[in-house]
Amino acid sequence: MHTRPDRDGEEQLRLLGAAWEEAAQHWRDEVARQFDSGHWTPLVQQSRTYLDALRALMDLLETAERDTEF
Amino acid sequence: MGGSGGTSSGSGVHADVEALKGFHEALVRFRHVQRSVAERSGDEIEMTRASLAAKASHWQARLDQSQAEFDACRAGPGADCSGYARAVEQAGEWLEHIRRWQQRVDEAAGEFRGPAGAFWDLLQNDLPRAESLLLALIADLQAARRVQAGAS
Numbered sequence: 001m002h003t004r005p006d007r008d009g010e011e012q013l014r015l016l017g018a019a020w021e022e023a024a025q026h027w028r029d030e031v032a033r034q035f036d037s038g039h040w041t042p043l044v045q046q047s048r049t050y051l052d053a054l055r056a057l058m059d060l061l062e063t064a065e066r067d068t069e070f
Numbered sequence: 071m072g073g074s075g076g077t078s079s080g081s082g083v084h085a086d087v088e089a090l091k092g093f094h095e096a097l098v099r100f101r102h103v104q105r106s107v108a109e110r111s112g113d114e115i116e117m118t119r120a121s122l123a124a125k126a127s128h129w130q131a132r133l134d135q136s137q138a139e140f141d142a143c144r145a146g147p148g149a150d151c152s153g154y155a156r157a158v159e160q161a162g163e164w165l166e167h168i169r170r171w172q173q174r175v176d177e178a179a180g181e182f183r184g185p186a187g188a189f190w191d192l193l194q195n196d197l198p199r200a201e202s203l204l205l206a207l208i209a210d211l212q213a214a215r216r217v218q219a220g221a222s
Contacts, residue, residue, distance in 0.1 A: 005110040012103045019096030026086030031207065039200040043192065047104075050189035054111055057182045061118040064171045068125050070164065 006054040013047050087211045094204040101197045108190055115179050122175065126168045133161035 020040060024032065140154035 005107040005114065009104055009107040012100050016096050016100045019093045023089040023093035026089035046189055046192050050185045053182055053185040057178055060178050061114055064118055064175050065121060068122060068168050068171055
């Protein structure tokens with residue numbers, strides 16, 4: 001089934017977030033805090049920025065197709 | 071988490087090995103799927119561009135044909151050419167409409183390059199580094215677990 005790439009991307013970010021929540025429950029030390037600030041938080045922020053931009057672009061592409069059907 | 075409980079390594083890391091393994095696997099999967107997402111996004115942009123180009127080409131041909139029919143009508147004596155004139159106008163409007171969309175899509179695709187490039191860099195460089203760090207921690211914890219098991 002054809003799904004929009006932005007939706008697949010959102011779903012993967014959701015799944016990764018759940019995996020992080022699970023890991024973070026069992027990993028509470030200084031290394032975990034460093035991983036959180038140095039890797040996890042930037043990863044989520046950049047993924048969010050990218051997926052928001054991708055969603056807006058995919059919306060525009062769909063509208064372009066629809067609006068030019070005669 | 072399989073009830074494995076927390077383990078402390080010699081370097082002071084305290085974590086559950088299975089939890090870290092699960093997160094590492096999720097990170098690897100995330101990187102692979104998001105690369106596919108990025109590639110498919112590029113395909114979607116190109117498909118829309120191709121589709122709009124085909125529509126523009128179609129309406130350009132319609133405009134040329136309508137213009138030729140209108141010109142032929144006007145060359146004749148006293149004929150009512152208003153229908154042909156309307157067809158020319160409509161084809162021209164549609165063509166212009168499609169070209170505006172082509173321009174909007176090009177602009178949006180250009181603006182998207184910034185976040186897409188940054189995200190691709192994250193997938194190619196930052197994520198593998200994070201994965202390597204986790205693998206090293208997991209190996210460290212597994213070694214500590216073997217030492218603990220040997221001591222007991």
